[in-house]
Amino acid sequence: xxxTRVHNLFVSSDGFAAGDRVTxxxxxxxxxxxxxxxDGRVIHGVHGIDEPVTVDRALFxxxxxxxxxxxxxRRKYGPQTGEWPDDGWQGWWGDTPPFGTPVFILTxxxxxxxxxxxxxxxxxxxxxxxxxxxxxxxxxxxxxVRIGGGPSTxxxxxxxxxxxxxxxxxxxxxxxxxxxxxxxxAGLEDRFTVESIGTSSGLTHQLWNRHHAQ
Amino acid sequence: xxxTRVHNLFVSSDGFAAGDRVTxxxxxxxxxxxxxxxDGRVIHGVHGIDEPVTVDRALFxxxxxxxxxxxxxRRKYGPQTGEWPDDGWQGWWGDTPPFGTPVFILTxxxxxxxxxxxxxxxxxxxxxxxxxxxxxxxxxxxxxVRIGGGPSTxxxxxxxxxxxxxxxxxxxxxxxxxxxxxxxxAGLEDRFTVESIGTSSGLTHQLWNRHHAQ
Numbered sequence: 001x002x003x004t005r006v007h008n009l010f011v012s013s014d015g016f017a018a019g020d021r022v023t024x025x026x027x028x029x030x031x032x033x034x035x036x037x038x039d040g041r042v043i044h045g046v047h048g049i050d051e052p053v054t055v056d057r058a059l060f061x062x063x064x065x066x067x068x069x070x071x072x073x074r075r076k077y078g079p080q081t082g083e084w085p086d087d088g089w090q091g092w093w094g095d096t097p098p099f100g101t102p103v104f105i106l107t108x109x110x111x112x113x114x115x116x117x118x119x120x121x122x123x124x125x126x127x128x129x130x131x132x133x134x135x136x137x138x139x140x141x142x143x144x145v146r147i148g149g150g151p152s153t154x155x156x157x158x159x160x161x162x163x164x165x166x167x168x169x170x171x172x173x174x175x176x177x178x179x180x181x182x183x184x185x186a187g188l189e190d191r192f193t194v195e196s197i198g199t200s201s202g203l204t205h206q207l208w209n210r211h212h213a214q
Numbered sequence: 215x216x217x218t219r220v221h222n223l224f225v226s227s228d229g230f231a232a233g234d235r236v237t238x239x240x241x242x243x244x245x246x247x248x249x250x251x252x253d254g255r256v257i258h259g260v261h262g263i264d265e266p267v268t269v270d271r272a273l274f275x276x277x278x279x280x281x282x283x284x285x286x287x288r289r290k291y292g293p294q295t296g297e298w299p300d301d302g303w304q305g306w307w308g309d310t311p312p313f314g315t316p317v318f319i320l321t322x323x324x325x326x327x328x329x330x331x332x333x334x335x336x337x338x339x340x341x342x343x344x345x346x347x348x349x350x351x352x353x354x355x356x357x358x359v360r361i362g363g364g365p366s367t368x369x370x371x372x373x374x375x376x377x378x379x380x381x382x383x384x385x386x387x388x389x390x391x392x393x394x395x396x397x398x399x400a401g402l403e404d405r406f407t408v409e410s411i412g413t414s415s416g417l418t419h420q421l422w423n424r425h426h427a428q
Binding site for chain 2: 001002003005045046047048050052053054055058059061062065066067143144165167193195197198199200205207209
């Protein structure tokens with residue numbers, strides 16, 4: 001009954017959902033333009049911001065609803081590759097990562113977990129999508145699990161048919177390079193019902209709901 | 215900074231947002247057809263339901279986000295009029311009213327408050343919109359206040375210019391009779407920026423954001 005959900009995945013007209021060179025200066029790998037329409041303050045709800053409550057913001061605010069754990073790829077967590085350097089890195093988010101739940105980071109180099117006072121904890125696991133999802137579901141205590149990205153990780157979970165709900169925001173820009181979301185997913189629409197709406201910002205939101213298993 | 219918000223106000227094509235004869239059998243006064251597209255289970259979020267996460271449901275789920283108190287009209291609370299009969303009435307919602315916050319019920323016949331284990335409490339006040347809002351804001355502890363309806367109450371707060379955000383769902387049905395939402399509000403749009411979108415269900419959602427006071 002709990003779902004595995006993807007939210008606020010921004011995709012360019014040409015199908016890129018991140019840049020390809022994540023560095024300390026460019027957490028989105030050079031594709032920061034994707035997020036021009038995104039107000040991250042609303043991921044915990046449309047209250048508490050001094051900006052209009054738009055349809056975009058309403059849809060972004062689903063992000064945290066009833067989510068008890070996240071799974072993310074290592075490239076979302078930091079720019080390092082290979083063995084972890086002894087650099088004290090705790091992610092991009094400072095002392096108060098916005099997750100508020102356990103987060104499982106997929107890496108071939110497991111390391112010690114990190115806990116924050118706001119309920120966020122980072123756990124580093126070398127696991128298949130299926131095994132990582134099982135760990136996350138146990139940690140989520142009956143709530144939903146969010147696949148937090150980046151696009152390579154979302155693609156892996158889509159190919160393994162582990163995603164129940166996918167919310168994309170199609171951004172009318174052309175990036176030309178980056179990490180593709182649609183590779184090796186031909187026919188994906190056969191497994192989902194898709195609803196699309198355009199909003200006044202120029203974004204197109206797509207809500208993909210997986211057909212129930214028969 | 216906290217907002218006064220209206221959510222999920224369903225309005226027929228001809229402008230009726232409730233029926234005009236609330237009885238024990240007809241809580242919406244005969245206009246129950248308005249709510250054919252409404253899934254009340256999502257007001258606390260799009261998780262925990264075994265149905266697709268649609269744009270409609272995503273927008274309905276804003277209802278409880280960051281809301282610390284509600285104000286409702288007496289006709290939403292129950293079918294009684296005049297002095298309260300000694301009938302043990304505690305509202306339509308049984309032991310677990312969905313609000314989870316203090317709720318202020320506007321009535322010319324104040325009575326004792328009622329508290330529930332789930333954080334909901336009902337307070338009966340004979341007050342102007344301004345005074346009721348002040349009470350609700352104090353109780354909301356810095357969170358937003360929701361004007362919960364019915365349409366007469368929402369209209370009063372709109373005429374007093376106390377509403378910062380209004381979410382309507384326009385339902386493509388013609389009721390012919392009921393409680394109108396648009397009476398005595400000519401030019402309302404001058405005070406707001408309005409965004410409209412249609413969804414695949416046939417609903418049109420309107421998000422009205424009041425211009426900031428200069």
